[in-house]
Amino acid sequence: MVSTSLGVLQSDLIKFKPLLPLDFPCVLNMYVHKTWKVLSIYQFDMAVYTKIFVKFPKKFWPEGKGREFFLYVSSRRGYYGVWQEFEAQYPDANVLLVTVTDKESRRIEQQSDNQTKAEIMEVLRSMFPGEDVPDATDILVPRWWSDRFYKGTFSNWPIGVNRYEYDQLRAPVGRVYFTGEHTSEHYNGYVHGAYLSGIDSADILINCAQKSMCKYHVQGKYD
Template sequence: MDSLPNGPSSPVDMVVDYYLYDYEYAEPPRVTSLQNAVPQRTFSDFGDDVYFVADQRGYESVVHYLAGQYLNTDDSGNVADPRLQLNKVVREISYSSSGVTVKTEDGSVYQADYVMVSASLGVLQSDLIQFKPQLPKWKILAIYEFDMAVYTKIFVKFPKRFWPEGKGREFFLYASTRRGYYGIWQFEKQYPDSNVLLVTVTDKESRRIEQQSDNQTKAEIMEVLRNMFPDQDVPDATDILVPRWWSNRFYKGTFSNWPIGVNRYEYDQLRAPVERVYFTGEHTSEYYNGYVHGGYLAGIDSAEILIDCAQNQMCKYHVQGKYD
C-alpha cells in the first residue's frame, strides 16, 4: 500500500486499511499511537477470537450480574439497594481536603468523604459536570490529551435476504472513494432468519450521520447496497437503528483512543486523583482502553487506590516522569 499522509488513496487499499485500523480504534492510523496499538493487549492477553453478543437478555445482564455481587437484591435477584441512586444527573462536584459534595440536576445534594467519577472521557471534556474548585491545569490538560472516538454500528432490517451466505461470508467490504463511507458490513450470522445487516462507521462519518435523519442514512445505505449487489433485487429497508453516542450528553462519544504523543505519563495523570476526587473508566485502563473489560478492570484498580487512601492512609499517587 502507498504511504501517503492520510493513508492509501485507492478505494480497495483504503477500505482494507480501514478494516485493519479504524475498525478497531475508531480513528485512522495517522492519529493513533502505536504505543497503545502494537501489540494490541486485548488480543495478545485474551486471544484473537471475537464473539458477537446474541444473548436475548442483552449486554446489560452482565452489568446486573456484577452489581448483584455487592449490592442487595430482592427475591427475584433484581438489584434493590437503597444506596444505588439511578436516573440522577450529576452536574456539580465540590471538593476540599475534608470531603466532597455532589449536586444533581433534580436538586439533590449528597455528602461523602470521597467520590469516584466514572463518567466517560467525552463527558469530562464537556461541560456536563462542573468541578468546584476547577480541576488543576495538569488534570485538565491530561483529559484533553486523549481522543474520545466515535464508533457506530448501524442495524438495517429487510423484508428478505438478498446477500450470499455460507462459510467465509460474514464480512463484506465496500470500496468507496471516501474513507469509512459504509465500508464494513456484517451479515447476520448470529441472528439467522432475521434479515438484518450491520454496517460500521466511525469518526467523521459517525458524526456526520448522527446529525442527519435516519431516513437520509437509510437512503445512503440503500444506494451503497445496490452498488454492492447490482445483480440482486435489493428491497427497501423496513427498519433502521442508528446509535448516537456522540450526540448523547451522557457519553459524548463511544470510547477513548490514544493519539500520537500520548504515553504512560499522560495516562497516569488522567487516572490520578485530585484531593478526594478519584477517576475511573475505560479511559483510565492502561492496556484495555476502549473495551468493556478495560472499564471493569480499571474500576477494580481505581477502587484499590481509593481504599488504600481511605483505610490505610496511603494516599500518595505516583506519576512517573514523561521520559522515565
C-alpha cells in the same frame, strides 16, 4: 469517584468546584504545574465508532463460509465501507451491520434515520446490482457522540501520548478520584476495561481511606 466518559470530561457537563486541577508538585513547569489535569484529559481522544443495524424482509447478500464480512469501496473516505451479516449467529434475522467512524459517524448522527436508510439503500443496490434489493424495514442508528452523557464511543491513545499522560489522566485530584475505561491500563476502549478500572480505582480509594496510603505516584515522562 467520577466514572463519566472521557468525552463528558472534555465537555462542560460537569462543573468542578474548585476547578481542576489542584497542585501537583512533581511537575516543574509552572504552566503545566497549574493545568496538569485538564491537559491530560484533552491529550486523549474520544473516538466515535458507529454500528448501524439494518433489517430487511429477505436476504439478498452472499452467505456461507468466508462470507460473513464484505466491503464497499467508495471515493469518499469511510462511507459505509465495512459490512457484516449475522446468519450464523441469528438465522433468518435478515439483518446487516454497517460500521462507520469519526467524521462519517458525526455526520450521520446529525441527519434523520430516513436519510441514513436512503444512503444505505443506494450503497447496497450499487454493491449488488444483479439482486432484487428490497427496502429496509427497520434501522437502528446509535448516537453516542450526540448523547451528552457519552460524547463518543470510547477513548483512544493518540500518537505521542505515553504512560506519563495516562498516569496523570488516572490520578486523583484531592478527594476526587477518576475511573472508567479511559483509565484502564491494559484495556482502554473496552467494557471489561471499564470494569477492571473500577476495581483498581476502588482499591486506590480504599487504601487511602483505611490505610492512609493516599499518595499517587506519577513517573516522569521519560523515566
